[in-house]
Amino acid sequence: TQTVSQSDAHVTVFEGDSVELRCNYSYGGSIYLSWYIQHHGHGLQFLLKYYSGNPVVQGVNGFEAEFSKSDSSFHLRKASVHWSDSAVYFCAVRANSAGNKLTFGIGTRVLVRP
Amino acid sequence: EAAVTQSPRSKVAVTGGKVTLSCHQTNNHDYMYWYRQDTGHGLRLIHYSYVADSTEKGDIPDGYKASRPSQENFSLILELASLSQTAVYFCASSDRQGANTLYFGAGTRLSVL
Numbered sequence: 713t714q715t716v717s718q719s720d721a722h723v724t725v726f727e728g729d730s731v732e733l734r735c736n737y738s739y740g741g742s743i744y745l746s747w748y749i750q751h752h753g754h755g756l757q758f759l760l761k762y763y764s765g766n767p768v769v770q771g772v773n774g775f776e777a778e779f780s781k782s783d784s785s786f787h788l789r790k791a792s793v794h795w796s797d798s799a800v801y802f803c804a805v806r807a808n809s810a811g812n813k814l815t816f817g818i819g820t821r822v823l824v825r826p
Numbered sequence: 827e828a829a830v831t832q833s834p835r836s837k838v839a840v841t842g843g844k845v846t847l848s849c850h851q852t853n854n855h856d857y858m859y860w861y862r863q864d865t866g867h868g869l870r871l872i873h874y875s876y877v878a879d880s881t882e883k884g885d886i887p888d889g890y891k892a893s894r895p896s897q898e899n900f901s902l903i904l905e906l907a908s909l910s911q912t913a914v915y916f917c918a919s920s921d922r923q924g925a926n927t928l929y930f931g932a933g934t935r936l937s938v939l
Contacts (some may be wrong), residue, residue: 716868746927755830755916755930756869802868813884814928817860818868 714739716805718817726825727795731805733788733820735803744806745786747777750819751799759801762786798824829853832917832931835882839938845904847934848919858900859884859928860892862913869916875900907938 716742717736724790725731737743746761767779777788803817830851839845852856855871857876861869873892881892889911891903904911914935918928 748928753932755918755932756928757930758927761927813871816869818866 714805714807714815716803716815717816718801718803718820720820721818722749722821722823724823724825725793728792730791731789731793731797731822733801733803735785735786735788735817737784737803737805739805739807741807742824745779746804746806746814747771747775747786747788747803748802748816749799750802756802759788791822793822795824795826798822830835830919830929830931832843832915833932834934835932836935837937839907839936841905841907841909841938843907845907845911845936845938847902847915847917847936848903849900849902849931851897851900851917851919851929852898853919853921853929854897855919855921856897857922858894859918859920860890860900861901861918862886862911862917863933864913864917872902872915907936909938912936912938 715738719734744763747759748756750756760769762769762779770776775790779786800819800821802819804814806814833848859874860872861868868901872890875881875894878896894902914933916933917931920928
């Protein structure tokens with residue numbers, strides 16, 4: 713069974729701070745990793761994805777994520793957050809060995825204070 | 827110009843009643859999905875479909891039926907709504923199996939009383 717773990721349920725930062733949201737997964741084989749953002753009252757929106765190549769991938773609005781096979785991780789980062797980055801962030805994993813279904817983590821709620 | 831539209835946006839239902847949640851997409855995507863979102867559980871897949879007139883079970887299909895009458899439309903049906911089905915439901919679409927990029931609707935907040 714593939715699992716996705718987001719260890720931080722809530723993160724609070726100040727505007728201009730950097731932020732890192734952690735995502736760890738557990739299973740093997742070929743995997744596809746992605747991050748989604750959900751603003752309050754809205755559906756999820758795709759941020760970025762990784763399958764192969766450069767382990768650091770760039771997304772929209774200054775977000776980037778880094779894949780680490782040794783750590784089984786795909787952490788999301790932003791160097792300088794804006795108040796509009798307040799949202800819930802979901803890590804998602806898809807494995808060929810798990811029927812190609814997308815499995816989501818429970819999400820990390822980020823609050824950006826002015 | 828929302829590409830995935832869900833209706834209603836919110837609904838209150840009585841226990842034992844029938845509930846139908848509707849989803850319409852203009853992405854021309856073959857794949858459509860229904861997820862439910864609960865606090866502490868993230869999103870869980872209920873049903874999905876890759877072609878009209880066919881649906882597949884997801885990870886938590888019990889108590890739900892799905893219908894895909896056309897490429898654009900995908901419904902989720904609760905024949906006998908229960909308190910445990912109170913949640914936010916999201917519809918999504920993608921262009922192919924295994925696509926990482928899903929396009930989500932705004933969600934339907936369902937309260938079963």
